[in-house]
Amino acid sequence: MPFLVARSGQALDDFARWVAPRRPLAWVLSMLEYLAMSTTVREELLWGFAQTEDPEILARRQRILEVLLSVSPQVEERLVEKxxxxxxxxxxxxxxxxxxxxxxxxxxxxxxxxxxxxxxxxxxxxxxxxxxxxxxxxxxxxxxxx
Known part of the structure; x- marks a missing residue:
């Protein structure tokens, strides 16, 4: 992803929208984590993950969520409290x-x-x-x- 760091603004947003359906989930999540794209595009891509009923994909997402929560105990605490x-x-x-x-x-x-x-x-x-x-x-x- 080093070449992405040079992109910013609309160019980065356009690239993120284009690449998200073409790359694996882990790659897209990494891009969302490390690149400073617009909040609108970041949210759009995150909500795009919710559009499936495939049990295998849902199981993988569940595992990803478990790992993310295990490395972010403050977030897990907030969710439990909420x-x-x-x-x-x-x-x-x-x-x-x-x-x-x-x-x-x-x-x-x-x-x-x-x-x-x-x-x-x-x-x-x-x-x-x-x-x-x-x-x-x-x-x-x-x-x-x-």
């Missing part, structure tokens, strides 16, 4: 949605299919909690979910 926090958030959202539905039911405020779908689709904990607070005193379901 998974934990997302799992906790999903749990809190599920509890908040259930509490909102209980309040609406206890207050005998009808919950139509559209309203229920809206509650289920909301992934903002603050909004669901606000709806819950409003449901305590609201005169209608529409007022609670505004």
């Amino acid at each position: 998974g934990r926090s997302e799992g906790l958030l999903e749990g809190r959202l599920a509890e908040a949605r259930a509490a909102l539905r209980r309040v609406l039911a206890r207050r005998q405020l009808p919950l139509g299919p559209e309203d229920d779908a809206r509650i289920e689709a909301c992934d903002d904990l603050g909004v669901v909690e606000r709806w819950h607070d409003q449901a305590v005193t609201a005169a209608s379901t529409a007022e609670a979910l505004r």
Whole structure:
């Protein structure tokens, strides 16, 4: 790859797009790791790896990911922490949605299919909690979910 170091800017981006489907995965990953191409092209090439359902390729990618994570423990730690926090958030959202539905039911405020779908689709904990607070005193379901 020494000749690539002399390339930069649009020339490097064009070359990277051209060469990626023609070289082995390890070679392309090495190019992505060492060359200063544009962020747009780097992301485009990285996302290009996701376009297969071939079990052999997926197994190789899994192994590559395992090796990369083993040499980057900080990244692995961040991913594990992210998974934990997302799992906790999903749990809190599920509890908040259930509490909102209980309040609406206890207050005998009808919950139509559209309203229920809206509650289920909301992934903002603050909004669901606000709806819950409003449901305590609201005169209608529409007022609670505004």
